[in-house]
Amino acid sequence: MVTATERSIAAAEKYSAHNYHPLPVVVATAQGAWMTDVEGRRYLDMLAGYSALNFGHGHRRLINAAKEQLDRVTLTSRAFHHDRFGEFCTELAELCGMEMVLPMNTGAEAVETAVKTARKWGYRVKGVPDGKAKIVVADNNFHGRTTTIISFSTDEEARADYGPYTPGFEIVPYGDLAALEAAVDEHTVAVLLEPIQGEAGVLVPPAGYLAGVRRVTRERNVLFMADEIQSGLGRTGRTFACEHEDVVPDVYILGKALGGGVVPVSAVVSSREVLGVHKPGEHGSTFGGNPLACAVALEVIAILRSGEYQERAARLGDHLHHELGLLAGGPAVTAVRGRGLWAGVDIAPEIGTGREVSERLMARGVLVKDTHGATIRIAPPLVISKEDLDWGLERLREVLTG
Structure with a gap:
C-alpha cells in the first residue's frame, strides 16, 4: 500500500524541478517548535526555515495580524x-x-x-x-x-x-x-x-x-x-x-x-x-x-x-553551546561554531556525512539540515522550550554515539 508520504514525494519528484534535495518528510501541520507529517508523526523543528521561523510556527500574534489584514x-x-x-x-x-x-x-x-x-x-x-x-x-x-x-x-x-x-x-x-x-x-x-x-x-x-x-x-x-x-x-x-x-x-x-x-x-x-x-x-x-x-x-x-526573544536566544543559546561543546570533546564531532540559538556542528567522517546524520535524526523525530557535506546546522525557533531543546540534543547524542 502506498502511503501518503510516498505519494506526495513521488509527485514532487515527477513534477517539480530537482533544485532541492529535501529530507523524505512531508509536513502537514506545525505549531511552535513542532511539525507533524501526513502520517501523524511529530518532529522537533531544529532548522526554523533557515531562521525564517524565528518566532515558531503559527505564532498567534502573527497569524492574527495576517488574518485581520486579509479581510x-x-x-x-x-x-x-x-x-x-x-x-x-x-x-x-x-x-x-x-x-x-x-x-x-x-x-x-x-x-x-x-x-x-x-x-x-x-x-x-x-x-x-x-x-x-x-x-x-x-x-x-x-x-x-x-x-x-x-x-x-x-x-x-x-x-x-x-x-x-x-x-x-x-x-x-x-x-x-x-x-x-x-x-x-x-x-x-x-x-x-x-x-x-x-x-x-x-x-x-x-x-x-x-x-x-x-x-x-x-x-x-x-x-x-x-x-x-x-x-x-x-x-x-x-x-x-x-x-x-x-x-x-x-x-x-x-x-x-x-x-x-x-x-x-x-x-x-x-x-x-x-x-x-x-x-x-x-x-x-x-x-x-x-x-x-x-x-x-x-x-x-x-x-x-519587547526583547523577549533576544533574551531567550541568548540564554538558551548558552545552554545549546555548552551541550554541543561536550560533544565536541568526543570522537564524533570535530568542531562546533555559532552564537545564540544557532550552531554549525562538523561531523567526523567515520560517523557519516551531514546528510546521513540528518536522516538518522529525522528517524528519531528531529529535523535539521546538512551543508557542505560534513556539517549540520542547528537553528530551532526561538520559542523552543529548554525541555524540548534538551530532548532534541539527546537524540543528537544517540545518533553520534550509537
Missing part, C-alpha cells in the same frame, strides 16, 4: 499608498536606528537592491567613474542565488554553468581584515558581508573583525553593508548580530524572520544619504511593501521591541 486589503502595488506602509517603514527604520527603508520580498531581492544602491551611491555621491564601482565580498558567502549574486560566490555547486557572470566584485578571505583592507581602493563603493556566515556552516568571524571592517569602511568612505537575513532579528541573542561588536553598519539587509514565517518580506534599511539616491521608476517591486507583508512585519517588529 481588509492584501495588495495595492506601489502605484498607490496604503495605510500600513508608512507605519512599517517608520517602525523598521527606528528598530534599526536608521532613516529610510526600501522594502522588497525575498532575501535575494534585498541583496540585489543593496548592490544596486551601493553602485548608484558610489556614482552619485562618492564620485566613482561610471562603470568602475567595485564591491568587496568574502569567500564562502551566501547572499542568494540570482545571477549577479552567484557571480561573487565561491560555491561551485551554486555557480557552475550559469555564466557569463556579473563583474564588479572582489572576493577576499572571510575574517581576514588585512586582506579586506588591501582590497579596498578608490573605486570601492561597499563591503558586503554576513556578520556570521550561515550557509557556510555558521562561521563566526574572529573577535574584532566586524569592528575592524567598520573602521576601514569609515576611513575609506565605503559603505559597510551587513547581510543580516539569517543572523538578524533575534537569532544570535541580539536584534542584530553586528551588535555583538557594538557595530552599526551603513546598510542592514533584512529578510526571512521579518515575514514571521507567514509571508516573504525583506528590506534594505539605511540612511537618507544612501537610500535617497533612488528616484521614482529606477527600482521597484510589485509586491514589495504590500499591505499583508507590512501588517505581519509590523507585528514582528513589535515582538522584537
